[in-house]
Amino acid sequence: MTEALSDSFALVGRQMRHIRRMPEQLLGITVMPVAFVIVFGYLFGSAMQVPGQGGYKEYIMAGIFAQVMLANITTTAVGVVNDLNNGLVDRFRALPISRSSVLIGRTVADAVLVTWTCAVMALVGFLIGWRAHNGILQTLAGFGLLLLMGFAMSWLGALIGLTLRNVETVSALSGVIMMPLAFLSNAFVPLDGLPGWLRAIAEWNPVSSVVSASRELFGNEQGATGGAFPAQHPIPTALAVLVVLLLVVVPLAGRAYQKAAAQR
Secondary structure: OOHHHHHHHHHHHHHHHHHHHHOOHHOOOHHHHHHHHHHHHHOOOOOOOOOOOOHHHHHHHHHHHHHHHHHHHHHHHHHHHHHOOOHHHHHHHHOOOOHHHHHHHHHHHHHHHHHHHHHHHHHHHHHHOOOOOEEEHHHHHHHHHHHHHHHHHHHHHHHHHHOOOOOHHHHHHHHHHHHHHHOOOOOOOHHHHHHHHHHHHHHHHHHHHHHHHHHHHHHHOOOOOOOOOOHHHHHHHHHHHHHHHHHHHHHHHHHHHHHHHHOO
């Protein structure tokens, strides 16, 4: 266990050194999320009405944070495929390191990078009028829940990348997964205007639970909430969904990595 942790931290450091040597990589994970904050905050905010003092600018921030966490599916999946195709996995196999550390290093490094993205987005959100009202501890808990989602999405992306092993296919499938999860949820619009059957789907969407839980912890506007269990109890629902997802995906990704490494 100690060796696996040590190897994992070494591989996280390797990923971070790549960023230090090529800081322009940070632009790809920073510019677009910041653009979303500005566009949704000002352009859509002028047309959307959400009850409450904070209005749409406070309503939308948790949704944009969650969308960035979802993007970790693509980030990690593409990174894993590139590691498989450029011979890096073959080099790792020749080293006396824990096999689990390769995936842990990749997913933790991607979680660190998305933490940076969240920090920049929070600053821009603050500048355009977003505020967290429930104090530092609950605010940190809200970000912690979002980062847990990002970590779970990284493991899901690792599983997809190890299964498909093709960048184009991985990118296409990631988009198919991300689009309905992000937009068929309460991330960007309140659900009270949806037809009943569609609203029920959106309320049970796990992204809606994470977004509602984050808004509750931040003290931001929720909009109208439905009567479904996830809408009434978003924090325990979000935690349960993310923990269960990790319990399922992590061992599957580990087995997929062993199979992929053995075939090379």
